[in-house]
Amino acid sequence: MFRHETVLLAPAIDALHVHNGGTYIDATFGRGGHTQYLLSQGHDLHVYAFDRDQTAIQSGKQLALQTNQQTDNYLELIQANFEDLQEQLLQRQVTTFDGIIYDLGVSSPQFDDPKRGFSYRYNARLDMRMDQSQALDAEYIINHWDYGQLVQIFFQYGDEKFSKRIARLIIEKRQQMPITTTFQLVEVIKQAIPAPARRQGGHPAKKVFQALRIAVNDELQALERSLQIAIKMLSPQGYLSVITFQSLEDRIVKQLFRQKSQVNVPRDLPVIPPDLQPILRLITRKPILPSAAELDHNHRAHSAHLRVAQKL
Ligand SMILES: C[S@@+](CC[C@H](N)C(=O)[O-])C[C@H]1O[C@@H](n2cnc3c(N)ncnc32)[C@H](O)[C@@H]1O
Missing domain, CATH: 1.10.150.170 (Putative methyltransferase TM0872, insert domain)
Known part of the structure; x- marks a missing residue:
């Protein structure tokens, strides 16, 4: 089967400061690398993991079963686009969460499966859909x-x-x-x-x-919309970790984090209206990059950038 080697595994999850009893979202489950590490970081955690790809969700069934039967944590897999974060979570009576991780782009299983048509290295039907029902x-x-x-x-x-x-x-x-x-x-x-x-x-x-x-896959619009929703739903002091693999995605994250962490009002305004107050604190002014050791053994890591922000 096709394996996926998770990029920036510990840095992305450690940045969430997982605490017992918290609710966390993995917006891009893939083969569950980040979710598994997240689950190992605490007790009584509620983790909701999204992926729009049916095969990714299928691959996580066993992990969900084991987690829910053998540990005090709870894992639910949701086959949906992360831009529908709010609807999906509200259906499950989840109105807020303590941290969210996005590890964007395609997974190795998607890219390396010739049938999916993502790669110019294999001959296949021109497909490239992450969600195969699209x-x-x-x-x-x-x-x-x-x-x-x-x-x-x-x-x-x-x-x-x-x-x-x-x-x-x-x-x-x-x-x-x-x-x-x-x-x-x-x-x-x-x-x-x-x-x-x-x-x-x-x-x-x-x-x-x-x-x-x-x-x-309408990737850039989905990211922008989802981040806006995630920032709204995140609980105060909660963290967002976002790993991008190309400059267009990275620019969206960087600009949104910057815009939400600054006050943009005239200097002479005596009081800053609440809706213009910054709502994020930048944790990473410069993105975190994979270490030399990670780059050495995982070629997918080369273009990875991790940005982190905290809700105020
Ligand atoms: C790089 S992989 C994630 C790998 C994962 N962190 C791991 O450790 O196995 C990205 C995954 O995100 C999913 N994805 C990309 N855009 C999505 C979206 N808008 N909504 C839901 N899932 C998405 C892809 O289908 C893919 O499985």
């Missing part, structure tokens, strides 16, 4: 979105400087025959990028595949 997939985007939409996602989400050439060739090729597999798309991208540029940097399809994955 209608929109990468094949639909590649074969139906118009030139402007394709250019926009390749450029914004992939920072691909040949976005226009790639989008133009996709449109031309798909008129002859639908582009349904990862390798067909890789070929089109290679053809669209001028030969000298193709030989530089990483794999020529890397940026477009990242852009497509973000678009299929």
